[in-house]
Amino acid sequence: MKVFSLLLLAVLVTLGAVNPAATYNDTLSGSQTAAPETEGIALNLTAAGDLPGMLKLTLTRSETNVTGGSLTMTVLPANADASSSERGSLTGTVSSGTLTLNENGTLASVSSVQVSIQSGTGEFANVTSGTATINVSANAENHSQLNGTLVLNF
Numbered sequence: 488m489k490v491f492s493l494l495l496l497a498v499l500v501t502l503g504a505v506n507p508a509a510t511y512n513d514t515l516s517g518s519q520t521a522a523p524e525t526e527g528i529a530l531n532l533t534a535a536g537d538l539p540g541m542l543k544l545t546l547t548r549s550e551t552n553v554t555g556g557s558l559t560m561t562v563l564p565a566n567a568d569a570s571s572s573e574r575g576s577l578t579g580t581v582s583s584g585t586l587t588l589n590e591n592g593t594l595a596s597v598s599s600v601q602v603s604i605q606s607g608t609g610e611f612a613n614v615t616s617g618t619a620t621i622n623v624s625a626n627a628e629n630h631s632q633l634n635g636t637l638v639l640n641f
Contacts, residue, residue: 510638516535562611579603596622604641611641618640
């Protein structure tokens with residue numbers, strides 16, 4: 488039994504070394520799309536940091552609870568310009584979070600948005616699972632400007 492336990496431990500350690508999960512931290516900026524969707528919100532965001540790029544985040548909601556949605560992230564090279572090619576993309580589904588709206592119905596903040604990463608393309612073609620957490624709030628002086636954070640694990 489002791490030999491089996493040691494063998495099992497060796498296999499688990501080896502598997503962990505083959506597929507280590509990495510954490511990527513980004514800051515976000517952007518805005519809500521011009522027309523609020525019925526019972527939903529769509530955001531266009533720019534990511535800077537470990538995985539720079541562009542995000543389209545859609546959120547479905549019930550009152551102040553995020554109940555679903557989707558994330559599409561196009562990852563660009565660091566210091567990308569108009570001639571840069573994308574490194575790849577990541578897609579996922581939103582499962583939960585909370586939000587606050589301004590008096591005019593636009594987004595004031597959204598917090599603890601949980602995303603299940605499901606697939607990737609390009610450099611991220613091997614990504615078949617992962618998680619992301621998103622927090623965004625409106626700028627106090629310019630409510631149309633959103634800022635926040637994105638943490639990805641895959």
